[in-house]
Amino acid sequence: MTRPGSASRIDAHGSSANSLAGLLDGASETAIVDDWSGARLAEHVEARGRRLFGTDGLGGAIVALPLANTLESLAALLVIGAAGGAALIVSPKAVEAERAACLARGKARLWLSPGEEGGVLRLDGAGLAEPGAVLLSTSGSTGEAKIVARSAESLIDEGERYRLLIGAGEGTRVALAAPVAHAYALGWFAGCLAARWTALPLDPSHLGAIARAVDEDAAWTVMTPAIARLVARRPSHGRGPSPAKGRVMVGAGPVTDDLLNAFAARFGIGLARNYGSTETGAVFSALGSPPPGRIGGPMPGVRHRIVDEAGGPVGDGKTGALEIDLGLGWHAMGDLVMADPAGEIRVLGRAGQAVRRGDTWIATGEVEALLSGFPGVRALRARKAGTRADGDDALALDLWPVDPAQFPVEAFRHHAATRLGAGNRPDRIELHLMLSRGDGGKIAAPRIWRPGPAAVLAEAARGYKRAELLFALHETDVLSRLTEGRSAEDLAEDIGCDAGTLEALLVLAEAHGLVKAGGPVQEEGQGQEPATGVEGLIAFEAAASRGLATREIIARLTARGFSGGETLTSASPHREVYLAAMNGPAAQLRAGFGLRALALSPGARMLEITAGPGLYGERLMARDGSAHAARIAVGPAGDGLGEPLAEGAFDAVVLANALRWPPVADRLCEIVAALGPGGRLLVDDLFFDGTQAGADFALDWLTHGGAAFFTEGELTEHLAGLGLATTGIAVAGIPGARLVLARQGRETGGPHD
Incomplete structure (x- = not known):
């Protein structure tokens, strides 16, 4: 198979043409990524490679790269390959633990930050791989993460398959809306380099920009079914009934009838299909819009066969395992398929x-x-x-x-x-x-x-003693009397208990960090900072430890499923202590900050759906007497939200600690529809953030709250599907506390736009 770029222009690095950067050889002034021409990108790759790695190159060293859908990231990928390194792709969305695990599995020696200001950090790994290779993380169908190495030759061959399949001329605009950290979009990027098309990397969360690419900016837009589903829900903003100017290819996931219908209704076009694997890249494609489950025929240069369990060929209409040959022998794709007489392939599922x-x-x-x-x-x-x-x-x-x-x-x-x-x-x-x-x-x-470390398990097993000691100090009024500093003898006489035992318990509490010992006399201005704002939380947790989050309730939840919890209601005996815990100073602070974030005009109409006393409405009315604030109490605060909401009736809707209480989560679509044009939704709640403190709150939701939208990401994805763009705002204080502001009808300016 012939390819453009048969000789490397970066020979001083010790690399060969066998890198993606080699496809830039002889590039013209035609834009190749965004508005950068191939010639400019080639010069940038050579200059930055020399600056970062010198003239000796990397010699196959593995370099970790957070690969986002940006010009800077794609340029950094080319720099690593041109310098003779192998790029370990790290998802830009990865949290710290996921990133660390990826680096360990990939044995990365270096970390390269994209951009002109980005530098190189030395890591602990000592891994080597084929120069120019790209290492991709995948869990396949096993759940066990692994690293798949794609050689530069493999990626270049995949790019050539796209060039021959699409047959478009130089400068054709291709929007990369699927994450380029995934093998699917990476193969399309190789196609852009091979065919000298103009790659337009788009943030997968910027739905407005992706919709514009489909409507008018790009000849082809590359996305996943998940992104296509969200984009199809974007309003057309007056676009006429004529089909979109571009075409769309989806891969890395199944397409359903409802997706095809939604996309056709929004854009007037169907969805071309792509099929492959992380190991092989794209191997099948359908340029039309086939029914769900169909993947079309083999791409140029791909041989395929369908075999039975003994390895023999099967005829049309019969089920067998799909194998492909890219010139290196037969490779099992791991799927059971069936072919029709026209050669169209239907995927039935994974062979295993x-x-x-x-x-x-x-x-x-x-x-x-x-x-x-x-x-x-x-x-x-x-x-x-x-x-x-x-x-x-x-x-x-x-x-x-x-x-x-x-x-x-x-x-x-x-x-x-x-x-x-x-x-x-x-x-x-x-x-x-x-x-x-x-x-x-x-x-x-x-x-x-698998079980965690023995030391962590042992610490958790002992952890209840610290909480029980705190609850005892709280319930005997010891904690509340320590604000100004008291001796054990003085306290014992005041509350009527044994002074020696109390002193011993205070010494143990000090070791746990629950109290502090001071001198016999406090100087003016040196008193201990009052433990304000947590009294209600302590009281609620004490109650929960006895009747809401016990081991018996957790075991019952495990046996019965999510419906086995005991949701707090307005009739719950724990109602008052819950409301006191969740509507203290921290909630007051968030309400003030949240109203500023809403930036409501005078006379605004606001609906507050809350599991509290209505802090947002109270503050709004105190600030603006012409405003109108309605309140619906849910969960422990009341049994509201029974009647349908009027469409377009409000400028803002606030969900204050209300997101997970039934039936709020299931009626989010109706709640969003209650917003008028340009309306805003503010969610004031806690989210599981992967921390131990966040896990404590999340356990409450399972045992006596609601099980919807544990993470902020799940909520923002759902709101994006309802046509809202979101911004998350961290709030100091309680771990995981967030204000999520969602705007209706925006076209530019932020994630999920």
Whole structure:
């Protein structure tokens, strides 16, 4: 296979043409990435490579790179390969623990920060790989993370396949809206270099920019089904009925009928299809808009065959395993497929997870497509789940509802019975809470769990003693009497207890950091800072330890599922102590800050849905007498939100500690519809942030709160699907406390735009 760029222009680095940067050789002034010409990018790659790595090059050293959809990141990728290094791709969305695990698995020696100001950091790894290679993280279908190495030659060959498939001329504009940290978009970038197309990297969260690319800016826009679903929900802002000017190809995930219909309704076009793997890159494609489950035919230069369990060929209409040959021998793709007489391939599911009933195979992807669109379901996945009593494979359906505790499972079973034949219906339905996706948008494989370090387990086992000591000091009024400093003898006489025992307990409390010992006399101005704002929280946690978050309740929750918790209501005996804990000084502070963030005009109409006394409405009315503030109390504060909300009735809606209380989460669509043009939604709540403190609060939601939207990311993704752009605002104080401001009808300026 011939390729442009047969000789390297960076020979001083000891590299060869076998790097993506080699495709820039002889590049013209045509823009190759954004408004940078190929010649300018080649000069930048050579100059920055020399500046960072000298003339000796990297010799196959593995360099970690946070690869975002930006010109700077893509240029940094080319720099590493041109200098003879191998790039370990780190997702720009990775949290610290995920980033550390990726670096350890990849054995990275260096970390390169993109951009002119970015530098190189030396890491602990000593890994080497083929110069010019790109190392990608994937969990495949196992749940165990691994590193897949793609040689530069493999990526260049994939780029050549795209060049021949699309057949577009130099300078054709290609918008990369799928994350380039994923193999799918990375292959398209190689195609842009090979064909001298203009790559337009777009932030996958900037939905407005992606929609504009489809409508008018790009000949092709590359995205995942998850992104396509969000973009299809974007308002057209007056665009006429004529189809969009560009075409769209989706890969790295299944396409459903409801997605095809939504995309056609919004843009007037269908979705071209792409199929491949992290190991091989793209190998099949359909340039039309085939039905769900169809992947078209082989791309140029790809041989394929469908074989039975013995490795023999199978005929059209028969099920077999798909294998492809890219010139290096036959490679199993791991999918069961079926071909029609025209050569179109239909994917039935992963070979290890495909479901067999008698002599037929169930296409799990088609089951997913037929059951999608049920109200309140964010995502679903059909999979093999062992063997039934009759010897056939069992079919399980994993569901990620908006609120698992309130999800109508029986109504969904009826939905499945009306949409699927008797032989294709799931044997069991399993509800899940936190939805994890890979960079390409696919639902991540189930994670593999193991016990933590023995020292951590031992510390947790002893941890209850510290809390019980605090609760005892609180309930005996010792803690509240220590504000100005007291001796044990003085306290004992005051509350009527044994002074020696109290002194011993205070010494132990000091070791736990619960109290501080001072001198016998406090000088003026040297008194201990009062422990204000936590008294209510301590009282509530003391109550929860006895009746809301006990080991018995957690065990019962495990046995019964999400509906096994005991949601606090206005009739709960713990109502008053909960309201006192959650509506103290910290909540007052957030309400003031949140109103400033809303920036409401005089006379604004605001609806506050709250599990508290209505702090936002009180503050708004005190500030602006012409404003109108309505309040609906939910959860422990009241049983409101029974009546439908009027559409377009409010300039702002505030959810103050209300997001997870039934039925708020399931009615978010209705709540958003209550906003008038340009209206704003403010969510004031706690979110699980991966910390121990955040996990403590999240356990409360499972046992006696609501199970919806544990993470801020899940909420912002859901709001983006409702057409709102979001901004998260951290609030000092309680860990995980956030203000999420969502705006309606914006076109530029921020994430999820």
